[in-house]
Amino acid sequence: MVKVLELFDLHHGNLRLLNPATGALDLIAQKGFPPEYGEQFSSIKIGERTSGRIFRMRGPVLWDNIQTDGSCAYLALKKGGVNSILGVPLIAREGIVGTLTVASLQRGRFGEREIELLAALGRVVGVAMENTRLLRALESSVDDLTRLTLRLEDSDSVKHRLLSVISHEMRTPISIILGNIELLMEGSFGEVTQQQIDSLLTLRRSGTGLLFHIENALDVSQLETGGASVHPDLFTIDQVRDVLMEFLADEVKRKHLTLCWEIDPGLPTLVTDQGKLSKVFRNLIDNAIKFTEEGSMAVRIKYVAENQMVKCEVEDTGIGIPESQFQVIFDPFHQIDSSHTRLYGGMGLGLRYVKKALELLGGGIEVESTVGKGSRFRFWFPANYVKQE
Template sequence: MDQRPPLRKNPLVLVVDDDLAQRVLVQEALGAAGFDTDEAEDGAGGIARITDLEPDLVILDVMMPDLDGFAVCRTLRQESRTAHIPILIVTGLEDEESIERAFEVGATNFLTKPINWTLLGHHVRYLLRASETESELRAATLAAEAAARAKAQLLANMSHELRTPLNAVIGFAEFMANEGLGPLGNPGYVDCATDIKDAGDHLLSMINDLLDLSRIEAGRAELREDTVELRELVRVCLRTVAPQVEKAVLTLDSVLAEHLPAVKADERKLKQMILNLLSNAIKFTPADGRVELAVFTAENGDLIVQVRDNGIGIAPADIPRAMETFSQVDGSISRKYGGTGLGLPLTRSLVELHGGTLELESALGEGTTVALRLPARRVVQLGRQAV
């Protein structure tokens, strides 16, 4: 059964006060100002009446026997049905401690006695408008969060649906390129099959990035943590991007600390982060340029994985945009170099899952330095396990 109160023509204000004369005066003033009113003569009765009626606003006296106004206010704020109702506390106490306590227990505002009857209606009307605005903002926030969850779920579903046929395309293209059923005849067919596989691998990589982002945005990303040997992981990453480096005619250097520790991390995600940074640097560095991968520990024990290039760079003012999902700093650059704008945002999300940060410094025409910073608690060294 629907427990919501009926629609009202006028706002309903409930007055809770053990003083009968005060209740009458407040209700008369509010009635003259166009408000409907109801009342309760003590704290317990006020809680029951407020829960039943769900008024638009409560005027609550502090000094009541048994259950004072502070206790009533605290109780109302702890109940989901009444937590949103604006509460105007009326007190004869003007000391700072009482005022602070009123706000601590959840009062929206307070009035001191004697009440200015001329201004009471205006005061109530202002609080109601503020409450309505807050409710609208709260509803808009909830709607936006629901839309974000729906979008993330849609992207996840689409990614799953796309990966199955794409894996088949990649598998058959590789099978044909390897001439699994015998010679294809014209060597050009082998090249075509290889191109199909390469394009499929690229598309699958983008879909996987999209799926990872959607999981993170939906709060469903999980870390499969293990002890990762960084030196070996770096070797794998360098081998992976070697064809890309050769095609781009670049120099790729690696600088690893002599005593490189292991880290407690999700190895697949850490590899993905490093490859994203390397691929970005290679993509945006012109021929004969230089890319450097450095791995070391900072003075505070944090682990740093740093990729530096002397490529086209980013204007400092554009760095925040480069961190946004699907954002491209310059449309002409994206058309020239390709990419979806997922690399840096995904990398930042993945390192934040590990409790770390992504740091980026760049200057237009001078190159870019990007660093993954994993907290010291993830470092495994000298026989000590990370916690």
């Protein structure tokens, strides 16, 4: 408020914000007005008094001489010698969030220049106030989740809620970063060299991978809480493979591995949730690539006409999994052991997503593995999704 008044070389002004709970305009800051002003008008209704009218008019409102203007309701201001009042709404993305008013002892103090300037300030202050409100709401939510986490530190449900909030907040900025990387690669900000393109490709690959894990966390949270549903699509497994290879080919090449797809030529067009099924394949193949330092991976897909089931395998020649871990690897947040967590990374949610998504699609999964030789994940799902009662 002080900075605004200094800009206009004034000594009187006030700032009000809309209280969502009461629907009234609460006085947040004031300067230069008589003491009874703040005491009597700490909160006013929309449409009443000067600020209430500014809010209702949804645009700048000017009083050139309130001493002779009966429409201005602030008798306290008249007693204080105020002559001119200019007020504007605070405009944010979601609408009007308050009012900003300045006053002068001089008649006719405000012209077009002052009106335009204060209106522009109203937009800036409005967005700033809305951002502050949203930040406080987010901080409050994080505080609530933190307190809950402290009370139930080992509860998976709390971990899912906290992870869901964090993942949701991270998804938007990462998407913006990826969008800017694409613009840079296209030369939208100037010509780029091949070396710069190579660096941008590395950034894009890392960012895309991070975004995938963030979306994985959100998806697992939905699956765990019963918020996920099936959206059947009509598609072929070749479509799934082609899209996945766009994401996976660079990493396979970087690690000097081979990835072979063996698809049953008799496999029909599928009617199930393409998005969820694609993520099942990607999580399993991602794991195979991550835990395989040399050798190969194979994806085998076979159609069993008798029961119209699709049976699949994802096999690798990686580090393998101890038999004692066969069941718990599908638990949320599980890692084989702490050394693997440090070496290979990950949140321990990929296989949890695979298991829960396949169950939702009417299928299942099992694993066989030998430490030091590799792993084979077998899973199945109906070619035509049937809603389960």
